[in-house]
Amino acid sequence: MQNWIDAxxxxxxxxxxxxxxxxxxxxxxxxxxxxxxxxILGIIRYSxxxxxxxIVGLIIDIIRNLPLLLIIFFVYxxxxxxxxxxxxxxxxxxxMTVFESMMIAExxxxxxxxxxxxxxxxxRAMGMHxxxxxxxxxxxxxYKKMIPALVSQLIxxxxxxxxxxxxxxxxxxQHAQVIYGQNANYIVPMYLALAILYFIVCYALSLISKVIDxxxx
Amino acid sequence: xxxxxxxxxxxxxxxxxxxxxxxIVALILSLIIGSLFAIMEVMPNKALRIIGNIYVEIFRNIxxxxxxxxxxxxxxxxxxxxxxxxxxxxxxxxxxxxxxAETVxxxxxxxxxxxxxxxRAMGMTxxxxxxxxxxxxxFKLVIPxxGNQFVNLVKNSSVLAFVAGFDLMYQGNAIASQTFDTxxxxxxxxxxxxIITLPISYYMQHLERKLA
Amino acid sequence: xxxxxxxxxxxxxxxxxxxxVGCGSKPLSQQDVLQNAKDANTLTWGVKADTKLMGLIDVNxxxxxxxxxxxxxxxxxxxLGKNGKAKFVTVTSQSRIPLLKNGNIDAIMATMTINAExxxxxxxxxxxxxxxxxxxVKDGSxxxxxxxLNNKTVIGVVGSNSVQNVKKYAPKAKVLQLxxxxxxxxxxxxxxxDALTTDNVILGGMAVENPGYRVQGKAFTTEPYGIGxxxxxxxxxxxLNKAIKEVxxxxxxxxxxxxWFGDVPGFNYREVLR
Numbered sequence: 001m002q003n004w005i006d007a008x009x010x011x012x013x014x015x016x017x018x019x020x021x022x023x024x025x026x027x028x029x030x031x032x033x034x035x036x037x038x039x040i041l042g043i044i045r046y047s048x049x050x051x052x053x054x055i056v057g058l059i060i061d062i063i064r065n066l067p068l069l070l071i072i073f074f075v076y077x078x079x080x081x082x083x084x085x086x087x088x089x090x091x092x093x094x095x096m097t098v099f100e101s102m103m104i105a106e107x108x109x110x111x112x113x114x115x116x117x118x119x120x121x122x123x124r125a126m127g128m129h130x131x132x133x134x135x136x137x138x139x140x141x142x143y144k145k146m147i148p149a150l151v152s153q154l155i156x157x158x159x160x161x162x163x164x165x166x167x168x169x170x171x172x173x174q175h176a177q178v179i180y181g182q183n184a185n186y187i188v189p190m191y192l193a194l195a196i197l198y199f200i201v202c203y204a205l206s207l208i209s210k211v212i213d214x215x216x217x
Numbered sequence: 218x219x220x221x222x223x224x225x226x227x228x229x230x231x232x233x234x235x236x237x238x239x240x241i242v243a244l245i246l247s248l249i250i251g252s253l254f255a256i257m258e259v260m261p262n263k264a265l266r267i268i269g270n271i272y273v274e275i276f277r278n279i280x281x282x283x284x285x286x287x288x289x290x291x292x293x294x295x296x297x298x299x300x301x302x303x304x305x306x307x308x309x310x311x312x313x314x315x316x317x318a319e320t321v322x323x324x325x326x327x328x329x330x331x332x333x334x335x336x337r338a339m340g341m342t343x344x345x346x347x348x349x350x351x352x353x354x355x356f357k358l359v360i361p362x363x364g365n366q367f368v369n370l371v372k373n374s375s376v377l378a379f380v381a382g383f384d385l386m387y388q389g390n391a392i393a394s395q396t397f398d399t400x401x402x403x404x405x406x407x408x409x410x411x412i413i414t415l416p417i418s419y420y421m422q423h424l425e426r427k428l429a
Numbered sequence: 430x431x432x433x434x435x436x437x438x439x440x441x442x443x444x445x446x447x448x449x450v451g452c453g454s455k456p457l458s459q460q461d462v463l464q465n466a467k468d469a470n471t472l473t474w475g476v477k478a479d480t481k482l483m484g485l486i487d488v489n490x491x492x493x494x495x496x497x498x499x500x501x502x503x504x505x506x507x508x509l510g511k512n513g514k515a516k517f518v519t520v521t522s523q524s525r526i527p528l529l530k531n532g533n534i535d536a537i538m539a540t541m542t543i544n545a546e547x548x549x550x551x552x553x554x555x556x557x558x559x560x561x562x563x564x565x566v567k568d569g570s571x572x573x574x575x576x577x578l579n580n581k582t583v584i585g586v587v588g589s590n591s592v593q594n595v596k597k598y599a600p601k602a603k604v605l606q607l608x609x610x611x612x613x614x615x616x617x618x619x620x621x622x623d624a625l626t627t628d629n630v631i632l633g634g635m636a637v638e639n640p641g642y643r644v645q646g647k648a649f650t651t652e653p654y655g656i657g658x659x660x661x662x663x664x665x666x667x668x669l670n671k672a673i674k675e676v677x678x679x680x681x682x683x684x685x686x687x688x689w690f691g692d693v694p695g696f697n698y699r700e701v702l703r
Contacts, residue, residue: 015488065368065414066407067375069386074407077399077524080531087518087533110425159280166379166608168478168519170491173282178486181479181611183638184618188291194283202278290612293619300621301605379612381605381621390523391606394588397550399527 007189012179019175020197026089026171027158030096034157035150037097038104043134046109056105063102069163071095076167092164092171100157107153111146112138144216151209155202162198172197218401225392232388233409235302239384240371240413243309247370248363250310251317256347258322269318276315282376284308289380305377305384313370320362324355361428364421368414375410385409457532462658463508463665466535471514474501475534475657478519479609481634482689483540486519493517496689497538500557503681504656507672521609522588526550529657536669537657540628542590552662553655554669559701560628561648562591565617565635572624574646578602584613584622591626594650614639628652633696644696677703 044056063071075095079086086094115138123133143150162173176194180187222229257269276284285308289301299307328351336346356363378386389406393399466472476493477484484495498517505515518534525537529551540560543553564583566572572581578599585592587606595602605622607613614635617625624645625632632644656673658665676682683702690698 011488015491018491061415061418062411065372065418066410067372067386069375069378070403070407070410073399073403077527077531078403080533081400085531085533155278159278162280162282163376165282166521167524168521173280177609177611178478179488180615181609182481182485182488184615187294187615191283191287191291195279195287198280198283199275199278203274206274206278286612289621290615290619293621298620379608381607381616387606390587394523394526395546397526397530 003185004189006183007179007186008193012186015175015179016172016193016197019170019172020201022089022169023158023161023171023173024201026092026096026161026164026169027154029093030100031154031157033093033097034100034104037101039108041101041105042108042112045105046112047130060102060105063099064106068095068099068160069166071099072164072167088164088167088169091167092161092169095164096157096161099160100153103153103156104150107146107149108142111142111149114145115141147216148209148213151205155205158202158205159198218404221392221396221398221401222405225388225396228388228392229385229405229409232383232385232406235377235382236371236374236384236386236409237413239302239306239309239374239377239382240367243306243313243374244367244370246310247314247317251314252321252352254314254318255321255325256352258318259325261343273315273318273322276311277319281308281312281373282379284312285376285380301380301382302377302384305374305380305382308376309370309374312373313366316366316369317363320359320366321355324359325351327358328354358428361421361425364417364424368418368421371413371417372410457530457659461664462535462662463668466665467509470509470512471516472501472505472509473516473518473533473535474505475520475525475528475537475539476501476517477521477539479521479611480540480631481638482630482693483634484519484538493519496558496685497540499685499688500676500682501536501538503676503685504669504672507675508668522586523608525588526657529659532659535658535665540631540654541657542628542652543655544590546590547657550660551657552660552666553657554666555673556653556655557673558630558654560630560652560654562594562626562650562652563629563632563648564624564626564645565614565632565642566624566645567617568641568643570623570645572645575599575626575649578624581624582622584616584625585627586610586613589627591628595626598649610635617642630690630693630696633690633693637693 041056041060045053045060047053072092072095075086075098076088076091119137119141120133123137124130128136161171164171165174165177168174173194176190180190254269254272257265258273260266285305288299288307289304292304293299332350332354333346336350337343341349374384375386377384378390381387385406389402393402396402476497477495478486478493480495482495484493484497486492487494501517502515505513518528520528520534520537520539522539525539525541526547528534529537541547542560543556547553564572564575564578572578575595575598578595579601582603582605583592583595584605584607585595586609592604592606595604605616607616610627610631613625616622618639629644629648636642636644656669658669686698686702690696690701
């Protein structure tokens with residue numbers, strides 16, 4: 001019992017919450033960037049520009065099919081060879097963004113595909129050009145359909161930030177490991193805390209998505 | 218890169234083998250467990266539904282790394298000794314089964330409810346109707362998303378590296394820290410992952426297009 | 430159709446340009462890291478985050494603390510002057526050499542033994558600490574010395590040389606490499622292995638915090654710790670060696686040894702005084 005009280009001391013809890021904050025920070029920044037890049041890449045891939053769409057498609061497929069852990073290593077250890085030397089947190093954000101952009105691009109592509117092709121044709125027939133039809137007619141419907149998939153991708157992203165502990169990013173998982181590294185008796189309380197904290201954040205998001213989904217339906 | 222592979226081919230192939238083994242074992246187990254929980258979630262019995270729901274929600278919302286490390290470090294402390302490979306595979310199974318349950322459940326739900334009612338009206342029990350009428354149709358619908366879950370499973374198996382599970386990523390780390398040739402090592406590791414994941418992922422895209 | 434072809438060519442050449450520009454920035458081997466550090470008035474050190482007494486993150490303020498951190502600060506002051514800043518990047522045994530070679534850090538001060546294998550990849554300063562490798566076991570363990578580890582499982586850390594060393598003494602030992610010392614220690618407690626091996630001073634720190642575990646037998650190797658710097662940086666290496674001598678001469682070194690290792694059971698700090 002004493003172990004549990006000591007493990008959850010004010011200092012340790014504060015340290016854990018600092019870690020949680022970094023986790024949230026990394027997640028939010030990465031999700032914003034990857035929504036932007038993912039949308040652009042997804043549209044390019046859907047649009048069938050010769051060569052360009054194929055090249056983008058290939059890149060998406062390759063990165064999507066690699067473990068995120070590997071991408072983290074590449075960004076942190078590989079990119080500096082090209083003159084770019086990120087610190088741990090920017091490296092984590094960059095790695096998450098690269099990986100998630102590709103996942104989101106794929107969601108966007110299939111979302112656009114799911115919008116009735118007739119809509120695009122009708123808009124074009126009404127005199128809109130391709131870009132207008134995409135922006136005003138197809139994309140709004142596609143995004144509405146994609147909300148559940150996008151939210152579950154966001155939840156994955158939050159959970160996946162825990163992998164960044166391998167390059168000593170000061171996020172939630174890393175901070176818990178530091179605490180139980182100093183006193184191995186804290187390990188069970190720490191894993192319980194990890195489970196609860198991740199669960200609260202991720203489950204809250206999935207509830208919000210369900211509410212939005214119901215409102216839209 | 219070729220040099221690096223030639224000098225370390227044994228480690229790379231060993232890792233590749235463990236990665237495949239872990240992925241296949243976890244796939245089979247999580248298909249079974251996931252389907253069971255999916256069926257629980259659509260059962261008329263409310264208690265079972267709630268249990269199914271809790272299982273799925275808990276393990277979908279906790280990182281795989283946390284689950285795996287828990288099995289590697291905590292379970293042996295109080296219960297039974299399990300090695301890194303087993304702990305990793307158990308973690309993968311539990312985590313993936315929650316996603317498979319969710320996928321299969323939505324498959325079952327999208328099978329027309331009339332089918333179930335018709336089968337019951339013809340005198341089948343609930344279990345029979347489920348087994349012979351609903352599930353076969355549901356599985357056909359969810360093959361592409363299940364394939365994608367398998368791709369995720371293979372990628373996720375890289376957490377074994379955290380628990381000394383001898384997989385590709387673990388061997389890659391060991392080779393990189395002996396040869397100091399980080400980039401090339403991880404390029405080889407990446408190629409090995411792509412050998413498994415790319416074909417499956419392309420085949421699933423093909424299936425999706427055929428079904429659509 | 431033709432328009433798109435041009436577009437594709439344009440994008441390809443852009444990509445190529447980015448890659449060339451990236452490679453075009455002056456390679457590290459042609460830069461003088463010491464001069465860069467003087468210009469920025471900052472030396473960037475790769476240090477441990479998980480090693481008690483040497484480099485460990487303090488939960489109170491999130492900063493690394495330990496002998497190596499204090500040493501790095503003292504050396505920085507000797508090299509850059511009183512106002513010189515020491516910046517710390519936390520590394521693992523696995524990440525420290527790639528980060529040095531990439532130039533994320535200027536020097537490694539992270540419990541790294543000077544050995545021939547690593548000398549192929551990087552250069553070392555003179556030794557700043559003499560450790561020796563030992564094993565940590567549970568009280569009452571049948572493992573009395575390193576040779577007893579044949580057919581037993583020994584836990585080490587990815588990227589450290591301790592696991593290779595054990596293989597020399599106990600060729601049939603099974604080896605598990607974990608990510609860092611914190612995980613390794615918990616894995617030992619969970620019974621994932623029969624012993625944990627690394628340098629005696631690190632193990633001493635663990636034994637203090639974990640009653641029921643002991644450093645078993647004497648150190649079976651000598652592990653002189655050196656500061657890792659990139660090849661082709663003679664100025665920085667010379668400056669570090671000079672600074673180490675100065676720190677030893679003015680008594681700072683012994684003061685720090687006493688501060689961190691003064692009361693570690695089973696570790697006689699007088700043996701490492703200089």
